[in-house]
Amino acid sequence: MIDFNLELKKFKPAVGVEVGESDLFDDEIKDITDIVNEMVQELNNDKKDK
Secondary structure, eight states: OOOHHHHHHHOOOOTTOOOOHHHHTOTTSOOHHHHHHHHHHHHHHHHHHO
16 A cells, blocks of 8 residues: 555656746646637627627
8 A cells, every 4th residue: 555655755757857837837828718718709799790
């Protein structure tokens, strides 16, 4: 059976991984959800214009 307390004591972070939570969840980068939302808005605007 795994001794989690022992494993936690032995844990060492990976070398070179210095990305913080703020970098991972930064909203400045577009993701697929943002792109799809923009496409839907454009389609809705095109339908309204007709």
